[in-house]
Amino acid sequence: MSSSSLLARPLDGLAALGRAVLDLCRTAGAVTLFALNAVSHAVRPPFHPRLLLRAFLEVGYFSLPVVGLTAVFTGMVLALQSFSGFSRFGAEGAVANVVVLSITRELGPVLAGLMVSGRIGAAFAAEIGTMRVTDQIDALTTLSTDPIKYLVTPRLLAATLAMPLLVLVADVLGVMGGYLIATLKLGFSGPTYLKATLDFVQMTDVVSGLVKAAVFGFVVALMGTWCGYNSRGGAQGVGGATTKAVVASSILILALDYVLTEAFFSR
Amino acid sequence: MNEALSAPLDAPVAEPAVPKIRLRGLRKAFGPKKVLDGVDLDVMPGSSMVILGGSGSGKSVTIKCILGLITPDSGTIEIDGRNVLAMSAREREAVLDRTGMLFQNGALFDSLPVWENVCFKLLAQKRLDRRQARDKAAQALADVGLDASVGDLSPAELSGGMQKRVALARAIASEPEIIFFDEPTTGLDPIMGAVIDGLIVDCVKRLGATAVTITHDMASARRIGDHAAMIHQGRIVWTGPAATLGQTGNPIVDQFARGEREGPIKMELRR
Numbered sequence: 001m002s003s004s005s006l007l008a009r010p011l012d013g014l015a016a017l018g019r020a021v022l023d024l025c026r027t028a029g030a031v032t033l034f035a036l037n038a039v040s041h042a043v044r045p046p047f048h049p050r051l052l053l054r055a056f057l058e059v060g061y062f063s064l065p066v067v068g069l070t071a072v073f074t075g076m077v078l079a080l081q082s083f084s085g086f087s088r089f090g091a092e093g094a095v096a097n098v099v100v101l102s103i104t105r106e107l108g109p110v111l112a113g114l115m116v117s118g119r120i121g122a123a124f125a126a127e128i129g130t131m132r133v134t135d136q137i138d139a140l141t142t143l144s145t146d147p148i149k150y151l152v153t154p155r156l157l158a159a160t161l162a163m164p165l166l167v168l169v170a171d172v173l174g175v176m177g178g179y180l181i182a183t184l185k186l187g188f189s190g191p192t193y194l195k196a197t198l199d200f201v202q203m204t205d206v207v208s209g210l211v212k213a214a215v216f217g218f219v220v221a222l223m224g225t226w227c228g229y230n231s232r233g234g235a236q237g238v239g240g241a242t243t244k245a246v247v248a249s250s251i252l253i254l255a256l257d258y259v260l261t262e263a264f265f266s267r
Numbered sequence: 268m269n270e271a272l273s274a275p276l277d278a279p280v281a282e283p284a285v286p287k288i289r290l291r292g293l294r295k296a297f298g299p300k301k302v303l304d305g306v307d308l309d310v311m312p313g314s315s316m317v318i319l320g321g322s323g324s325g326k327s328v329t330i331k332c333i334l335g336l337i338t339p340d341s342g343t344i345e346i347d348g349r350n351v352l353a354m355s356a357r358e359r360e361a362v363l364d365r366t367g368m369l370f371q372n373g374a375l376f377d378s379l380p381v382w383e384n385v386c387f388k389l390l391a392q393k394r395l396d397r398r399q400a401r402d403k404a405a406q407a408l409a410d411v412g413l414d415a416s417v418g419d420l421s422p423a424e425l426s427g428g429m430q431k432r433v434a435l436a437r438a439i440a441s442e443p444e445i446i447f448f449d450e451p452t453t454g455l456d457p458i459m460g461a462v463i464d465g466l467i468v469d470c471v472k473r474l475g476a477t478a479v480t481i482t483h484d485m486a487s488a489r490r491i492g493d494h495a496a497m498i499h500q501g502r503i504v505w506t507g508p509a510a511t512l513g514q515t516g517n518p519i520v521d522q523f524a525r526g527e528r529e530g531p532i533k534m535e536l537r538r
């Protein structure tokens with residue numbers, strides 16, 4: 001009796017672990033099918049340009065203030081930190097290079113992705129989740145409209161297209177933030193700082209950041225729409241879906257950032 | 268003598284028709300909870316069926332199964348003699364194109380103005396352009412007793428009864444062959460309820476549609492229905508002419524129709 005229960009305990013733990021792994025695989029498979037289905041609708045008529053435009057404005061235009069502010073302050077902090085850090089080696093001159101490299105390669109896309117996940121991923125999950133629990137998604141089906149095509153595809157496309165543009169703006173603003181601190185506070189000359197920036201930055205730095213941005217945009221929209229689409233059980237369910245969407249997309253952004261960096265820059 | 272004569276006259280009329288909707292052995296459980304436990308039901312083309320049953324007895328689930336919004340655990344659903352559950356997605360879409368549904372809670376799209384809600388299906392099927400849709404919406408709103416100016420409001424700005432009427436207008440605007448009404452008159456005042464009943468009868472008569480209506484209102488059930496069916500404990504326990512509701516001779520139905528506390532239906536009330 002006691003020996004069998006002693007034996008069972010580690011097996012229970014194993015079983016729980018196995019179950020969690022299986023659940024994870026099942027969810028990953030379901031999300032992949034969901035994404036493939038949604039993407040396949042992008043090339044099959046009828047199209048919904050009106051919805052695409054609305055989602056594009058939502059992601060690209062209305063996220064500008066928050067992403068812009070994030071970028072400016074990040075650039076400012078980067079300039080300060082690298083100046084105080086590098087002055088120990090007498091390498092203050094590298095401030096411009098550090099700022100532009102960090103912003104374009106990493107902080108622009110990652111911070112914009114995280115901000116957009118809080119803003120857009122949450123909004124998508126809440127909108128679609130509410131439609132789910134109030135039967136509006138079922139109503140779409142009865143009104144000869146595929147809910148994936150109508151609700152998910154435009155949002156995925158819009159986020160994937162808008163994020164690179166958003167990050168391009170964030171790159172410029174981030175460098176400007178660094179420039180402001182460098183010239184006003186750290187005593188760099190404006191033209192020298194700008195020249196150092198432009199001479200140093202390479203096409204691959206910017207492009208890799210924009211590719212990351214597109215991937216993050218897709219991930220944020222995918223998590224938002226998927227969690228919303230599968231939400232259950234009233235206001236509480238929608239709240240849970242919203243939280244899940246933000247947490248999942250934030251973690252995926254950080255993990256994918258590593259994978260993409262590895263793919264771009266490791267030889 | 269009279270009866271012997273009338274029987275062969277009636278027979279050929281009723282015989283050859285394939286039911287518009289035919290359910291056999293429909294079962295659905297949510298977890299351990301058996302909601303439908305072998306539902307059998309026939310609805311003839313051009314007829315109006317009323318489904319009765321206590322709250323939570325599975326009326327809405329039955330309709331959602333027919334529409335393919337919920338997949339039943341077992342059983343068959345035939346529309347025009349063809350099993351819906353075995354159809355390809357495309358064939359199923361074709362069936363849904365000819366169907367209308369009024370959801371119990373309205374399910375209006377709150378991101379769209381009322382007029383776009385009403386003509387959503389016509390716009391989706393490209394049967395109208397947006398300008399024509401506006402006129403059509405005004406017409407459809409007038410039919411359910413709403414002013415054309417309501418068309419520009421958002422659904423959130425309407426009262427519950429107005430939302431219900433907009434949802435009704437949306438369900439019938441595309442003039443479907445089969446229409447499902449889930450509690451069309453709940454939350455309406457008695458006069459508006461009668462108007463809506465008239466509208467539903469008109470849909471069936473004028474469009475030749477087949478209607479399935481869920482209602483708790485006996486007066487309305489008698490007005491709308493040709494036939495009625497009572498669902499109890501996951502099964503259809505009675506079907507018959509709607510006009511006889513209240514004196515069917517079936518104790519379950521009679522108790523339900525008269526709203527009596529004593530009878531075979533035991534309300535599970537906790538004290």
Ligand SMILES: Nc1ncnc2c1ncn2[C@@H]1O[C@H](COP(=O)(O)OP(=O)(O)OP(=O)(O)O)[C@@H](O)[C@H]1O
Nearest residue numbers: 297300302320321322323324325326327328329371
């Ligand atoms: N998606 C679902 N998940 C779990 N249980 C469900 C679901 N939908 C319905 N049920 C359960 O099925 C039962 C029947 O629900 P249904 O909505 O069909 O009732 P109803 O007959 O329409 O009642 P009412 O007259 O109150 O609308 C209920 O007990 C409900 O709890």
Ligand SMILES: [Mg+2]
Nearest residue numbers: 326327371449
């Ligand atoms: Mg119901």
